[in-house]
Amino acid sequence: MNTLPAKAKTAFARFDASGEASGTAIGSGHINDTYGIRAAGRGFVLQRVNPAVFPYAQTQMENIRRILAHLERVSPDPRSRLSLVETTEGTPYWKDEEGAVWRCYREMEDTQSVDAIESPERAYEAARCFGRFQRLLGDLPEPPLSETIPGFHDAAARLRAFQTSFRNAGEAKRSLAADAIAFARENTGLAEILPADLPLGVCHNDTKVNNVLFESGDCRAVCVVDLDTVMPGRRPVDFGDLARSAASDAPEDCRELERIVARPAILEALASGYLEEAASALSWAEREALVDAPTEIAYELGVRFLTDFLDGDVYFKIRRPGQNLDRARVQFRLAEAFRRERSLLARFCGVS
């Protein structure tokens, strides 16, 4: 199938001179545009980075270049990490006339991504893969990576942004979202359950389960993708974001809220996979914080989705009106579910 838009064709020609590109839009990311392309018998993943979300493209691409060079040194298996394709002029990205950055990765053949986890085995594999990523980047040489989105996981700042958007929103939106607004307001404490003084380490910061590639046809994890937010962060947040995206098997915009549960067997597998790789780097305080990270990150993301609904859907891509509101409700349900499972989580994380 060749449904590659002209702008993607133009961009790809900067990376590959064969002139044979065919491809189509792929992926379910909410921010960037992603295309799967074949040219001269080889596969590529071309991406247009969303300039409204990632304004510091140059430092961001420098981060990614450093991350991949480090992983190449410490993890020689080429299937364990992404590999960037340079432009025909030898640069790691191309900027189009509108100022948007395009970059290109080699396709990781025979892999798949999933939006929902169907088994503890897959949960364990995904968590091990993210834990390994954190461990391997733990000794990335100085200087620290640049912040690509300042305050990305600052839940209190996300809450303040929500208050502003609420004040600016019209009555119609406020009443449609009344239940979610009430939850956000009645649970502001969830924005600061993680201790304020957790140390910073290199984190992925967007560990949703579809940011891991698995072997096609089985559940072995191959490598971590979506490196745009890899920057200094609090390590337990990566576990929290993974848990919030994997705990339930319902879609992120599910409208049947009774389907939103935190499956204990999945939580156990996530904790065990993550700790197997990452535990040695964690202080006791970080390990304890694993218990509350899923709650805080689910609440934070719920607040972000709700804010975007009130703002008129300017940040997360939507396919239907109200989708960001539905996404917010799901995250708030998850935050409640993680509260309920707190003692189980403590046991799985080895801190009870």
Ligand code: GN1
């Ligand atoms: C976005 O790009 P994508 O879809 O992997 C978002 C994450 C959210 C996620 C929710 C840069 O990730 O923070 O957790 O949507 N990424 C950015 O699905 O905001």
Ligand code: MG
């Ligand atoms: Mg993604």
